[in-house]
Amino acid sequence: MYTATFDLSIQWRNTAPEGTAFEATEGYASLRLGDKEVWADVHWHWVDLLAFLAENWVFLKMEQTYPVGLRPKMPHLLRCEAETRWKLGEKSGTILETQVEAEEENVFAFEYRHDLACALEGKWVPSVFVLREGNHMMISGDGILIREKYLSVISLLNDLGDKIAERLRQIDDELARLRLAEWEQREKRPFSLELASLVTGASVDFLDEIFSNINAGVNLNDNSPEIQDTVFMAVARMAYGASLSTVSATTILSIVAKTPKCRSQNLRCLQAEAMNKLDNLSSKLSAAEEGRLLAEWARERILLSQQEKKHPDPKALFDRWQVPVHNIGLSHDGVDAMLCWGGEHGPVVIINTGSTRNRKSSGQRAALAHELCHLLFDLENSLPFAEVISGYSDDWVEKRARAFAAEFLFPRRICERYFKNNSVAFFIEKMSSDFDVSTEVVAWQLFRSNIGNTLSTEQKRDIKGFVSNPDVLE
Template sequence: MDELVARSSGGELEFSLTWLNGGAKSTGAEATFGNLRVCLRGRPVWHGEDDTTGFEWTWIELLEFLGEYWLYLSVEDGCPFGVAPNTAPRMFAAAEAAIEMRPSSEAEYEREQLEAYRLTHDLAEALQGVVSPPLWVVRDGNVGWMASTAMTATVPFEEMLDVLTAVGDFISLRLNGLGDERSIQAVQTWRERDHHDRLRVIEAATGYPPELVAEVETAFPSQDDSQWSTPASDELLAAARLVGPQPLASLRPILDAVRQAHKVETSELDHLSEQASEVIARASDEPPYVQGYELADWLRSQPGIVGANGRVNPDHVLRLWRVPVIDVGLGLIDVDAIGCWGPSHGPAVLVNSDRRHATNSGRRRATLAHEICHLFADRSTSLPLVEVLGGRTAKHVEQRARAFAAEFLLPRRLAGEAFMDVDGDDERAAKSLRARFGVSSALLGWQVRNSAVFLRPKSRQFVDRLIGDQAGLGWF
């Protein structure tokens, strides 16, 4: 077989590879000389002199790259530093901007981490001695992104792996029977791409540096444990990744809490999740915060969600869905809660009783509302296993959940109208809203500011103080 066309089911992603050397082939480079054309959403991003032809090269290099870095491509979840998936240059620039905001003592190490990510996720790095456009492979939970200079394509992540597997198998088949050491090594590495040392798997899945992996590896199941058989779908590895690098003493209580969350059946929540995906699809071109507003409006319209006087009770909503809320000391004071809902644990929401201001009712309600958004909107896409509020969850996913939580608890329209109906008595308006909706002053202030109502200068100053006075409590 001299030609391969591997594409995703919807045609968003397509690799077309044709061999050009039909004669005697003594080396892998000679055997895999051919042209490759890659299309994202029907538009060529890797091509020859014109976009109707393939890019001529020796594609043993691509097989070597896929074999060497398959673990990172398949297990490493999320973009560097939580930036939103986008075109390759924009992701890289956003990650660099995030690094610039970090203390100088951390910046050098994080630049190394960003470069390591690029070197293992950009297929262009496979090609030695030629300049080609970037082509990043990015996992975002259950969603796969392929990103070039100006184009992106999204497909189910397993479909993306299937396409890359077909390409790798096609090149490997071409090398079968060749006796040069390079060909033999490339085929062997490709065939053994799913077999790795336990420590390397933990490193790839968590993003922890090797010296820390050696310290914390005892906190994870042993290799013969059934949970360890599919590390890409392991709630414990996902939780470790999202809380960020932690010493064993800090990590173990977190993993123990997730481990103790029993698997429960949540058919009603699953049904709502299917409907929520349709709401998100209709707003797919909108910014994340707009999607959050749309989801909140939709959920508030569902039967049994909104109580008397327009107030919602997140605890009640979670009980309706049979999702337990468990207060547990997690040790880390910057983590509000952990939501887990993978194949072995949950759904459950673990509220951190060690969090600063843990007894603040408004903050707790906002935390549970935040997790509600992840539960019904993100389990099938960006967060199939675990979410850590206060951890390293991707920024675009968190932006949507934050907007949802605020709008779900206190719609902007009602917040703004309350300040118009009290004849300038801003303190009375704020007191009434806090009592009626059970929200913090900061959340109230944001919802008034983001409403469409006109505020008097005095009222605007009052709202700004509400937000500023609560800065120590975080966004909510």
Template sequence: MHRSLRYGNIYDRRWIGDWPGMTAFDLGEAFEAFDLPVGRIARHSEDTELAEFGFVNALTLVVLRDGVGPRIRVAIDGGATIWGRAAEGPSEGGEGVLFDHHAFLGFFAANWAALWLERLPANVDPGVFGWGSLTTSAEVGSNERWAPSDDWIEFQTRHCVSSLMLAAEERETQLDWWLVASDDTLWLVVPDQDLRYRVPLGQGMKALERCCDHLARWIHAEGTHPDLVARWTGRRRAARAEIASLYMGVTDRDLVDDAANDLDGDGIAQAFHHTSPVLAVARMRPAYVGPDDLRLLFSEIRRTEARETPALDRLAEHAITEVCNHPSFNRVPLHQQGRRVALWLRSILGVADDATVDPLRFLRDHNVSVAEVTLSADSIDAIAFWGGGHGPGVVTNTRGRHAGSIKGRRTTLAHEICHCLIDRGNRLPLVDVVGGRVPEAIEKRARAFAAELLLPQHRAYEAFLEAGGLACSREDLSDIVVDLMAKYNVSQFVASHQLHNAIRDTSTASREELTPILSYIQSLTRRRLD
């Protein structure tokens, strides 16, 4: 059973980017000289020195060196103590606990790339870290236990900051804590206390880096572990294959070597500045998309050469200029944004209100490659890709939960038209993965666009009025849905969804009059009509 976890409310949107796996700041900012909002080094004597590194209301580390030995305090959320002892007000590091600064620096030197790039393994519940309560995803029953795999054990060695780094007398009271990046968030988790905090990735890593820089100076001055200092100094120079593997969450050697060829060189920064749709698709894929499926997707991307799309590019420019840049566009909900773009496109294409749109023909007429594959996973409906010398192209999955049917494929292709028009090279610089790890706001807008492009809401509302409006029986409502499905060649879900939203957003009737009608239509989005 999953444990409920308490969240620290310390998310700073100033450091958050829109692109999954990317950060809005320049990675190089994390490697500048001492420049933290919370940063001081106080030397009280030749043998006593206190240093503090961090961000207000985020991650802060305090290290103290004196005659007793090196001590550390790790705090978060403006004072919650992870390692150390809580105290009222500043205490010059007195709350710290004795620790092995060599082991601490060695851990971060060895795992720096993983902390920046690696996500949780695909089959691990992200909400739980305790050994006894780890489960697989929802595909496995909640009462089934998850057996730790070799991948999980290796992940633990890279992300668990062990209390074994502390002095023996401190280990009974101080707990392990984990650091796991997810897109542009750094999660700090203390499983044994059911605590989970999130920190902007750049801030958390910068605080850790400053602390480790300081420890490296200590160790260099000691003259005892030059190899350790050298490993820390070279922490960012990971090889391409390691970077590709961590970034994609893939260990298959052939896939890793294939993707690594798309990196411009070694080093962590390459993962943040790549232009490879192959790397992006692998990172954005949902859980349980295995190596064989990735091989098929990689192959489709690789074989699709870059193509000129002047007509599509002009449409995209006009869509952004005439619709998205309108002062009112960003003031309306996302679904209304999607509808506006869809109605604009129908108008530009000269599609009559009662006419259908053929998304496949539109894409091919605008020189977008369209292909099909059969994946073993049904969680991906389609991918769309552009940039990096490939595409634009769309690949649908014949076994996809939605794209597996003819009508579902039409909706999926319409969804990708939205991305090609207003997200390509902007919110989605390289790819879209329908069913994958894509920002929900972008997907919500694209779903609304697809439904409106195929079946305008005002046409659904007109059908409702023609059938009797508020006097419609359940049978009448079912007949309307069936008629809309046939006329516009859409699925039952799309027809019911558009009819529901059209009545909800257009009718001036009272809530009491509308509730039974809307509730019944809503039920049609979840069950098949006989």
């Protein structure tokens, strides 16, 4: 379960800064994750933290992927997974020593960019990793994982850096001037494919191929000389992570490039209401429960008639808000849909007609309902984003969107209203047909409803036959 508390503060040893850069920034830092104080009154000269933040600012703001193709559940588990892979690879002969050395260097570099403890060179403190995850930040350390809003974490770190910088401005010191200059230039990394590769996780060759094939005037960095997280970089990151071909990635990017920013006032007002609803939910809810409650709110707020509530049409809602939906065939069966936005582009929904699930109307409706959740609750105009629905993803945002889609299309209360304690298989098939949702959605909603606890062992066994991961039902 995620908590939602991250705080890093410094108490200065001297009220007024004086002396060298080290002396002026001497103080005691406390860092809290959730209910635990991970750093307690750590004594240090915090000009080093300013240097760390300035050097790694672009990566803290933009990098969202792990190196060497690994996907640990928490940032601080990266090295453990890497070492396990290296040992198994060396034992089986599938990984050469030179590859291990190269990967170890990449892992070390990643750790240095994202571990706040690396700011305190020469002093041991528990590692605290900060890694962006869409519109959120994952912060992990000392066995704790929390998720905070991206903007709040970046704002906290920015304010802390400004406070350290302000002390340095008040003294006459060569190191202070150097660190101030670095801090003031922290956003101004010149764009290069190599740097874009680091922050997107995509290879240089992949980026070079897709962006050299896009129409003139559209490029990876929105023609800016400085590196920034544009919607095009977000699409590149997600396309590469989902193993899309360069042809598919180029097609998607071309669509996004031609899609102007949505100007629907109704949508903007609705998103503001949605974010207010989200902010008022308890932080102790699971992702699935949060998604269900958000779907209940959305059904009451945006479905205008009884017919709409019986058979919601996500495509009609996107049309109502002037959000274009494009059907294209991608050479990848694991990607159902993408929602892309950022800057002056989008949002735009892309449905993969090549997906097996999307060959049925129930599959396309589920994909669109999933994207509806992202549109309402995950879109913040200041943050570019490209979301891919794929089976391997199990992060918080995706779990919430899956639960939202199921509840939005087929609420649990329908199970409670229509189920008569007869054949589970008959009920699932009939509800699937009547409400145009997959049998798996019906099965899960039945299991999770109040009826789920009353089902017999045999009935639960029948439900397992309709879900792709029956072990979760144990």
